[in-house]
Amino acid sequence: MSAHKGNETVVFSTPVSILETASAVGTKEGEGPLGKLFDRVLEDNMAGEKSWEAAESALVRDNLSALFKKSGVSPDFIFAGDLQNQCCGTTYGVKDLNIPLFGIFGACSTFGEALALGAMTVDSGAARYAAAAASSHFYSAERQFRFPAELGNQRPPTATYTVTGAGAAMLGKGDGPYITSFTAGKITDYGINDANNMGAAMAPAAAACIKAHLEDTGRSAGYYDVIATGDLGRVGTELLLQLLEKDGINIEKNHTDCGMEIFDNKSQDTHAGGSGCACSAAVFSALFYRKLKNSSIKRMLLVPTGALMSTVSVQQGENILGTAFAVSVENEVIKWTI
Amino acid sequence: MNEETYDSMVKKASPDSPLLKDCIRAFAVGGLICMIGQMLTNFAVGYGFDERSAATFTSVVLIAAASLLTGLGLYSKIGKFAGAGSIVPITGFSNSVTSPAVEFKKEGYVLGLGAKIFIIAGPVILYGVLTSIIVGMVYYFAGR
Numbered sequence: 001m002s003a004h005k006g007n008e009t010v011v012f013s014t015p016v017s018i019l020e021t022a023s024a025v026g027t028k029e030g031e032g033p034l035g036k037l038f039d040r041v042l043e044d045n046m047a048g049e050k051s052w053e054a055a056e057s058a059l060v061r062d063n064l065s066a067l068f069k070k071s072g073v074s075p076d077f078i079f080a081g082d083l084q085n086q087c088c089g090t091t092y093g094v095k096d097l098n099i100p101l102f103g104i105f106g107a108c109s110t111f112g113e114a115l116a117l118g119a120m121t122v123d124s125g126a127a128r129y130a131a132a133a134a135s136s137h138f139y140s141a142e143r144q145f146r147f148p149a150e151l152g153n154q155r156p157p158t159a160t161y162t163v164t165g166a167g168a169a170m171l172g173k174g175d176g177p178y179i180t181s182f183t184a185g186k187i188t189d190y191g192i193n194d195a196n197n198m199g200a201a202m203a204p205a206a207a208a209c210i211k212a213h214l215e216d217t218g219r220s221a222g223y224y225d226v227i228a229t230g231d232l233g234r235v236g237t238e239l240l241l242q243l244l245e246k247d248g249i250n251i252e253k254n255h256t257d258c259g260m261e262i263f264d265n266k267s268q269d270t271h272a273g274g275s276g277c278a279c280s281a282a283v284f285s286a287l288f289y290r291k292l293k294n295s296s297i298k299r300m301l302l303v304p305t306g307a308l309m310s311t312v313s314v315q316q317g318e319n320i321l322g323t324a325f326a327v328s329v330e331n332e333v334i335k336w337t338i
Numbered sequence: 339m340n341e342e343t344y345d346s347m348v349k350k351a352s353p354d355s356p357l358l359k360d361c362i363r364a365f366a367v368g369g370l371i372c373m374i375g376q377m378l379t380n381f382a383v384g385y386g387f388d389e390r391s392a393a394t395f396t397s398v399v400l401i402a403a404a405s406l407l408t409g410l411g412l413y414s415k416i417g418k419f420a421g422a423g424s425i426v427p428i429t430g431f432s433n434s435v436t437s438p439a440v441e442f443k444k445e446g447y448v449l450g451l452g453a454k455i456f457i458i459a460g461p462v463i464l465y466g467v468l469t470s471i472i473v474g475m476v477y478y479f480a481g482r
Contacts, residue, residue: 051444148441150408151458152417152424152433154360157353191341192348200348238351246339 002123003338006216008183008209011336015178016119018329019129019170020071021285024063026138026164029274029282032263037286038165039066045139045164053084053092056137056164060093063166064133071170076127077102079118081110082135082277083162085144089135099131108202108231109185109306110134111167111281112325116182118171119327133168134304136276145195145311158197160233160275163262167281169289177292180334181217185209185324187308192320195309199236199272202305205322206232207243210303213326214249221251224328225297228288230280230304231259233272258283258304280304292331299330364423367416371427375400397428404429408436434458 005011023038030041040062047055060080068074078097081104082089094101106113114132121127139149141162147153171179185205192201206229214221221227221244232240237257244251258280259273284302291297308321375396382392407413413433417424424430435455442454456463 143441147458148437150411150414150433150437150440152408152413152415152420152430152437154355154418154421156355190339190344197348197352200352204344235348235351235353239347242347242351243339 002120003336005181005336005338006212008186008212009181009216010116010120010184011181011217011334011338012119012123012179013334013336014123015180015333016122016171017174018177018179018289019073019172019174020067021167021169021289022063022067022070023167023282023285024059024066024165025278025282028138028268029163029165029262032268034262034283034287037290038282039063039286042164045137052137052139052143053088056082056084056089056135056140057093059137059164059166060090060133060135061096063135063168064094064097064131067131067133067168067170073129073170073172075099075129075131075170077118077121078131078133079104079114079121080131080133080135080168081105081114083107083141083144089137089140090133093135106304106323106325107306107308108136108275108277108279109304109323109325110277111284112182112230112302112304112327115169115171115179115302115327116184116325118169119179119182122171122173129170129172131168131170133166134277134281135166136162136164136278138162138164138276141276155271156196157271158194158199158235160198160231160259160272161263161270162276163274163279163282165278165282167278167283167285169285176331176333177289177329178331178333179327180330181328181336183209183213183216183326185212185326188322189319190322193314193317195314195320197235198231198275198307198320199233200239201307201320202232202322202324203236203239203243205324206236206240206303206305207247209324209326210244210251210301211247211249213301213328217328221249222254224254224299224301226288226300227251227255228280228284228300228302229255229257230306230324231273231275232257232305233259233275234265235272236305261287288329292329295331298332299328302327302329360421363419364421366423367420368423368427371400371424371429375427400428401432404432405436408433409440413437431459431462434462
C-alpha cells in the first residue's frame, strides 16, 4: 500500500515494479555517448512523416508498441506527455494503440510525473499495468518555442539542446527494480526570465525537491548510488550543487544529469547539454534501468526537472517557473515506517 | 534565499559567449559577404550598368543566393559559425524571411507560409519604414 510520508512524499510498502523500458531517439542522440544503448535510433528525424510534429507522434507510437512487445503485456492506462501545444505529440501518437490515456504536462519533468501517477494507479489496484512515457522532438520544440530551423543564428552557451526521442516504462507487479517512493515538487519562481537559461530556472526546483525527499524519507544523500536530474545541463547542475551545499547536502559524488549524459558537448556542440521531456525518459530507459537490472547500481533517485512556461508567458514578461519530481527506484523492497 | 542572491549565483555560473572569437568570425564572414557584394557591383558596372542599377543587381543576387542557401539548409550553418556576420548583411534579412517560409509551409500557403513569412523580419520592416518616415520628415522640414 502507498502512504503519505512527510510533506510531499508518497512511499510504497508493496512496491511497484518497473517491468520493462523502451527508448527511441533521433540521429544526433544516436551519435552521442549513449547511442548504442537506445532500442532504436532514427535514420532520419522526420521518421518518414510529413511534419516534425507527426514525426514525434510516430516516435511515441512506435516506442510504446516496442514497450508492449518487450514486456509482453498491454497496459490498462497510459500516462504520458510532451512539449507540443495541448500535448498533441502524445495524443496523436497514442490514438491507434486503443488504450486509455491520461495526458499530462510537467514540461521536462513529465516522465517523473508519469512514473508517480502510474505507480499510484498500479499500487491501488486501479490498473494491473500502466505505461509511463514522455517524448520531445528538437524541431517541433524549436519552431514552437524559438525560431524556424533554418534561421542562421547563434545559441548562447547557457542554452540547452532539446532531445529528439521517447522513453517509456511499463509498471506492474513483479520483479525489481521497484519504485519505492516519490516526492512531488512544488512550483518555484526565482525570477529567471531568460528562455536560453532553463537550467537556472529549474535548479531551485530540483534542489527543493531533493531536499524535501531526503527530509521526508529520513535518508541521507549518500543513500543513493546515483541521483540523476533530468535536464539541468552544466549551468543548472552547478547551481543545484551550490544550492544544496547551502543546506548542508552534498551530492557531488553521486549526482549526474541526464542532459549531460546524452550528448558529448565537445564533439556535438550542444552547449549546456540536452533537455526536453525525452531527455530523462530516454536516458533512464536506456542507461539507468539497465544499470539497475544488472545491479551495477542498486538505488537511484531520478529527478526529472521541468521549466514551466509558454511562448505567451515569456513574451508577456512572466518568469520561467521550475518544478521537479523525485522518484526513487531501488532493487530492494523497502518496509517503510509511517 | 531571495531572487537577487540567486541572480548573482546564476550570473556567476553562466558562461559568457566567447566575445572575441564571435567578433573575429563575424568580421571575417560579414566582410566576405560585403566583398562578394562589391565584386558583383563592379561586375555589373563593367557590363555597362549605371551605379543605381548595379546596386539593385547586387541586392537581388545576394538575396536570391541567401534564400537558396537557406532552402538547402546551409545558411543556418553559416549563421551558427558567423553570428552577426551573416545576420546583419542583406543576406541575413533574406534568411529571416525564407526560413519561416520553409518552416511554416506545412501549415498551408495562406495561414502557414503567408501569415508567418514575416514573423522575424516583420518588426524590422515595420520599424524600418517608421524610422525612415521620421527621418524623411526631419530632412524635409529641416532642409527648408
